[in-house]
Amino acid sequence: MTSQLRFDQIRLPPECEKLRQEVRAFIAEEVAAGTFVPDRPGHGDSHNRAFSKRVGAKGWIGMTWPKKYGGHERNFLERFVVTEEFRVANAPVRLHFVADRQSGPILLKYAPEHVKQDILPRICRGELCFVIGMSEPGSGSDLFAAKTKATKADGGWRINGSKIWTSNAHISDYMLGLFRTSPPTNENRRHGLTQFLVDMKTPGITVNPIYQMTGQHDFNEVVFDDAFIPDDHVLGEIDGAWKQATSELAYERSGPERFLETYYVLAELVRALGPNPDLRSAEGLGRLVAQLHTLRRMSVSVAGMLQAGKEPVVEASIVKDVGTIWEQKLPERVRDLSAFLEPEASNRVTLDEQLDFAFKIAPKLTIQGGTTEILRGIIARGLGLR
Amino acid sequence: METESDNIVAETAARIFADLADPQTINRARDASWQEALWRALSDAGLTLAWVPEKHGGAGASLAEGFAILGAAGRYALPVPLAETLIAGWLLARAGIAAPAGAMTVAPARPRDRIVLNADGSLSGISRGVPFAKDSQHIAVLAAGDKGAAIALVKTSDCRVSEGKNLAGDGSDTVTFDRTKVIASAPAPFDASALMLMGAAVRSAQLAGALETILSLSVAYANERVAFERKIGKFQAIQQNLARLAGETAAALAAAGSAADTIEHSDAFDDTVLLEAASAKIRTGEAAAEGSAIAHQVHGAIGFTNEHVLHRFTLRLLSWRDDFGSESYWAAALGELVARRGANQFWPMLASR
The missing domain is CATH 1.20.140.10 (Butyryl-CoA Dehydrogenase, subunit A, domain 3)
Structure with a gap:
């Protein structure tokens, strides 16, 4: 009867509190200057180059990376605080967020030194947008079925094929892409894929927009027609990308952005209910608060364990599974609880508009970055079932 | 944060549970004779009064150590009033009242029940769903008094206990305090x-x-x-x-x-x-x-x-x-x-x- 799951109790250190106040002050200034409207998600651009540069100037991109690459050598709990404060404020972080969360750490680990020197400082300054190139028209969740080919050429590789559902490709400077360099083997179907750094300005790359059901445009199809990638843009082992999914994935899965994406409807509900809600509303609100509080404590705990050098891989996957299901259901619960509100309530229009937006984006929450079903497979493996 | 010593205390508890409260063994037991050896072992190891300071005869364990014991007790679905005795010891210690030996429980155990400390120092009120009241020798009570909340210790035998069971068959009793005399009482450092x-x-x-x-x-x-x-x-x-x-x-x-x-x-x-x-x-x-x-x-x-x-x-x-x-x-x-x-x-x- 031994426990396999572990959530260390993490109390955010004092430097985090100081940092949080700095972030809130910065957000307040940006809102006052009209950069974005915090309670109106879906209005205005979710990316903003000038804003990302100001975030970079504050030292809030690449926070945990070595100083010699432009990073700030701060801890993961400090990064956590910045991420959650930006997230609840609906700040337009889209331009730098993927690079900060995923791409930078992979480059740090696998890119040649001169590439790191060149690119990482620019990410930290908020100048670069990254796109992930994994899914293809014939392979989504089944990552290792990717067919887009990288063929060896003189001094590099020629890419042919296409990637799809590539969020931000149209505004991106670089892609981290997964391409087939060898066929899979009978023993290992995951063999034969290699990770590459791709300059999106490379001739032979075309980006075609795909509009989403929300009316927004994040998705794209990226077509490669003999696009040339130099040898020094190979990341890690050729044919061995499958070995490279390590603890970075835990950061990607367990961050506060995995349960706060529809947070605004809950905050708006609190505003709409006022100081003296009836029993039904109070009870319904209380449950949501307990669930959210618990998710946040789970997420803080995973960040703290990662900071301490542990590898809470199953716990991180659980945060994403439970968190994305929760943020997806949240608009439904808020709709129920707001059903009997006074139609004249001062923020009724805002709440309804927010709900409309949240309902439209809700389906993606349990798909992006690994579906619920895939995540649960990973959890099942961690439990010893596979 | 969990420390080494939390682990040592929790491991001691878990060892005792594994030896003397194995769910399979208890499930097959024809009588309750396993309870005595289990309680004696828990008591000898200082676990029952973990949250009672040493000066009052307890083990003086930290709250974290106690919660680690309780996690282990949950892992064994422990069907004896260990959790209740821990809370009772903690409650009494907040008022500087020495904890007696043996099993204890606490009242009230439901948020809407209220027990009053009368001017004559006795207790009145009804407390429902009190876990293991029938199995305990003493009850630690958080009562409402004239001058705010008070903590009191009573003998279970001085109360009227009407037996009930929870879904799992553990005691969940109704305890009636009818001008019940207390062994000791003192002001509480917090509210009800x-x-x-x-x-x-x-x-x-x-x-x-x-x-x-x-x-x-x-x-x-x-x-x-x-x-x-x-x-x-x-x-x-x-x-x-x-x-x-x-x-x-x-x-x-x-x-x-x-x-x-x-x-x-x-x-x-x-x-x-x-x-x-x-x-x-x-x-x-x-x-x-x-x-x-x-x-x-x-x-x-x-x-x-x-x-x-x-x-x-x-x-x-x-x-x-x-x-x-x-x-x-x-x-x-x-x-x-x-x-x-x-x-x-x-x-x-x-x-x-």
């Missing part, structure tokens, strides 16, 4: 909500522990039971369910741990403790319902038998939800707190630690 908050955190730790066990029982069963020529754990439908059970268990562990840690580091039972203890009791209670259902589904018919130990855990999981405030009770309290603080204070409150 403190016992409910502490009880909620304690039950949350036990709930999380029991969920850990039903998760490991279910995974083990799925890895051995064969159907359609495969271990059932190889089927995706089963894997998805077990992943959900793991998610519920994880949430319960994190919520219960956070509440315990907060109480350990708080000077008062303030709004921060309310957020934490209420969240823990709500979330562990929700996990108990979801998790028990999944564990039974995975086990199929064998898990529905008296012979199998699963029910020892699932029925206690469901029962413990009702002690020291149900999910609905705490949800209303938490919702009212958040509403009172207002939308602008909502996020700062959540992100305070």
